[in-house]
Amino acid sequence: MECHRLQDVNNISGGSGSEYHFHHREKVNMMRKYFILALITLTVITNNVSAQTESSKQSSMMKMTMDHSHLPIAAPSNAPKPALSLSLTKDAMSGYNLHLQLARYQLMPPPEGVVSMSELMSATRNKETGFIEGHAHLYINGIKIQRVYGLDVHLPATHFKQGVNTVSVTLNNHGHMYWTVDEKKVVSTLYIDNTLPQLIKHQFDSFPVENTG
Incomplete structure (x- = not known):
């Protein structure tokens, strides 16, 4: 057991x-x-x-x-010197209307049929006038907003803050390089204050358009 x-x-x-x-x-x-x-x-x-x-x-x-917008390109020494000034007014509905005053500059979009970017990097001149040619770049408060191919641009109010703002335009060749004359950038800048009755506080033009009228 x-x-x-x-x-x-x-x-x-x-x-x-x-x-x-x-x-x-x-x-x-x-x-x-x-x-x-x-x-x-x-x-x-x-x-x-x-x-x-x-x-x-x-x-x-x-x-x-x-992005070649931070690179300079010198205007040919024998080309007429371009000039640029800006004016700005309040739009009746909203935002602002910017007008470019230009002299001795051919404002236009890039030519058609371009195969590579390298073809646009040179300093090109208009065959009829001899003016250097290209477009413009618009900056608001130091931020690039768009290219400009015409003299008038509407600026939406959403791009602006309350108080002091800057509106700048540079002239650029077809490859987006900014034009220089005598080693100075061709640029116009408006300093505006949208809280004051007088909108524009200060204006800087490196090569201003001279009003002869």
Whole structure:
């Protein structure tokens, strides 16, 4: 009788040990699966971040390469010197109306049929007048807003803050480089205060248009 009881106890003990080892292996296998899954997820995230970073770098470099508005180009010494002045009035509905006064400058959009940007980087002159040609860039509070191909531009009120603001226009060649004369940028800037009855507080013209009338 004692032998049978001892054998039963051993059987029970052996069965419990096997069950313990089985569950332990299951837990280990599950932990391995979680670890592998976490490793794969981390690898995918790292690759995505690296790809996005590289794409952002390439995009920034491309923008820097294509943005020539911070580069000067000298007007030919034998070309008539361009002149630029600005005037600004409040619009009847909203915002402001900007008028460009130009002299000895051919304001126009870039020529059609240009294949590469390098073709636009040179100092081009109008064949009929001999004036240097190109377009203009509009800045409000130091931020570039748009290109300008005509003499009149409406400026939405959303571009302006309450108080003092600046409105600047530069003359640029077809490759967006800003024109210089005698090593000075051709630019006109208005300093305005939209809280005062007299809108324009100060005006700076590097090469002002002379009113002879």
